Every structure is written in structure tokens, then in C-alpha cells.
Amino acid sequence: MALAAILTLVAxxxxxxxxxxxxFGYAFVAVPTMALLYPEAxxxxxxxxxxxxxxxxxxxxxxxxxxxxxxxxxxxRAVGTAAGVVFVVLVPASFLSxxxxxxxxxxALLSFFSPNFEVSNITRLVGGIASGITSTTAAIGGxxxxxxxxxxxxxxxxxTLSVSFVVGIVMSLVGLTFAGRVQGWHFLLALQLLPGxxxxxxxxxxxxxxxxxxxxxxxxxxxxxxxGLMVALLGPQx
Numbered sequence: 001m002a003l004a005a006i007l008t009l010v011a012x013x014x015x016x017x018x019x020x021x022x023x024f025g026y027a028f029v030a031v032p033t034m035a036l037l038y039p040e041a042x043x044x045x046x047x048x049x050x051x052x053x054x055x056x057x058x059x060x061x062x063x064x065x066x067x068x069x070x071x072x073x074x075x076x077r078a079v080g081t082a083a084g085v086v087f088v089v090l091v092p093a094s095f096l097s098x099x100x101x102x103x104x105x106x107x108a109l110l111s112f113f114s115p116n117f118e119v120s121n122i123t124r125l126v127g128g129i130a131s132g133i134t135s136t137t138a139a140i141g142g143x144x145x146x147x148x149x150x151x152x153x154x155x156x157x158x159x160t161l162s163v164s165f166v167v168g169i170v171m172s173l174v175g176l177t178f179a180g181r182v183q184g185w186h187f188l189l190a191l192q193l194l195p196g197x198x199x200x201x202x203x204x205x206x207x208x209x210x211x212x213x214x215x216x217x218x219x220x221x222x223x224x225x226x227x228g229l230m231v232a233l234l235g236p237q238x
Contacts, residue, residue, distance in 0.1 A: 004037040005192065012193045013200035016053055020204025021211055022219050023149075023158040024142025024165075026053060028227055041189055043172070044182045048190040049197050051169050056201060057162035064155035065163055072121060073128035073145065073164050080132020087137050096137050101232025104134065104143050108225035117151045124148060131164075140231055141168065143224040150220050154212040157220070 011033035018025035027046060034041050058065070087096055111117065127148035135141030142161065149157040176182050211219055 008033055008037055009193055009196040012049060013196035013203075016197045016200025017204050017207065018223070019053060020057060020158075020201045021207040022146070022216065022223060023057075023154075023161040024146050025223055025227070026050060027140070027142075028230060038189065041186060044176055044186040045189050045193070047169055047173055047176070048182075048186060049193060051166065051173070052194070053197055053201060054162045054165040054169060057158055058166060061155040061159040062163075064153065064159045066119075066149075066152075066156055066160040068121075069119070069124045069149075069160055070163055072124040073131070073160075074167055076125045076128025077132040077135075077141075077164070077168065080129035080134075081136050082132075083129070084133040084136025087133065098232045100134050100137055100140070101228045101230070104140070104228030105225045105232065106228075107147055108143070108221045108228060111147060111150060111221050117148075119148060119152060134231075135168070140227060141165075143227050146220050146224055150217050154208060154216045157216070 008030075012026075012030050015026035015029035018029065027050070030049070031042065031046050034046060038045070091099075117123075127144050130144035131141040134144055142165075145161050145164065146157065149160060173182065
């Protein structure tokens, strides 16, 4: 196997470990690696891999899904997506990435000083709108939702985010297919990388038990802050 394929396989596995543990983060490892080694594979192959990842995570902890939250987030995300399109048209991409990234980082850092965060219908709607905006403008939809569920159980956070991601990924793949951006070799590359993803997701089981005890919230906040910085510094390609 070529060196590029091995490095990409490792990146996918690491991304799956992170997402399988805290509910998001796969894209921040896998996508930059593919952008460097297989730029023509974007965005189809990462999405094709993210679909089984999020579907398996949903099935793994489906009993913990916040069903009400899922429907509120999904509806609000559609509104946020429309708003994100407007921002993309009106605001320069470089400025928008910095703004979105710094906003996410600021919210994550402020959460460190908050003793608790109450999840309500309003916060679910706000999180869904924010996720739609950030996913459209900077290809990063996980941190806003993770911040909303930071004080809930790990199972609820991971499963609710995962089922929300499944819907979004399917919509993206359908749109890309109609646009002619999904080809047969994208599936073949995804199949080659699938073992790494499955190993990473399986390995996350060993991390979950420790995170759920006391470290989940700090891990979520730290990774959300880092994700925001990546977007601010590197732009929408992350």
C-alpha cells in the first residue's frame, strides 16, 4: 500500500476514535489529510465514510437519542443553512472563516467558566441554527451542537449529534450526486479506508468509559476550542 494511502488510513482511524469518543471531530483529522494527499476525493469520500460512522454511532447508543432535540435541531439547521448561504454570498470567505472560528472558540472558552449549561428548546434551536450556519460557511457543524449538549451524558451527546449528522450527510451526498460530484472511484477509496474507520470507532469504546466518568465535558470544550482555531487560521478547507 502506498504511503499516502497508509497515512490517510491512519488519519481516518484517528478521526473515528475522536468522533466515537466525544461525538464530533472526525472531519478535522480526515479532511485536511485527504486535502493534502487526495484533493480530488473531496468532499465525496469523507462524506461517504462519515455516513457509516455516524450511522453506527447512532445504532450503538440509540436509546439515548434526544428525539425532541433531534427534530428541533434538524428544523433549525435548515434555517441556519439558508442564513449561511446568504453570509457566503455577502461576506468574504477569509473574513467569514475567522469570524466563525473565533466565535466557536470564544463560546467554548466561556463555557469553561460556566458551572452548568441548561438544555432547553431555545438552546436546541439556537444550536441548530448555529450548526447550519457554521457547516455552510466553514464546513464545521459539530461544535455548536456539542456545546449545547456539553452537560448531558456522553451517550445522549454522541447519539443525538450522530443522528443529526446522518440526515445532513445524506442530504449533502444526494446534492453532490445530482451535481455529478460523486463518482465510482470515490466509493472504492472509501471502501479501502473503511477498515481504519471501523477500527477507530471500535477503539473509542475503551475511551468512552473514562470520558463519561469525569472528562467528557472538558474534552468537548477543548476540542471545540481547537476546532474553532483551526477554522479561523486555516479557513473553510478544514
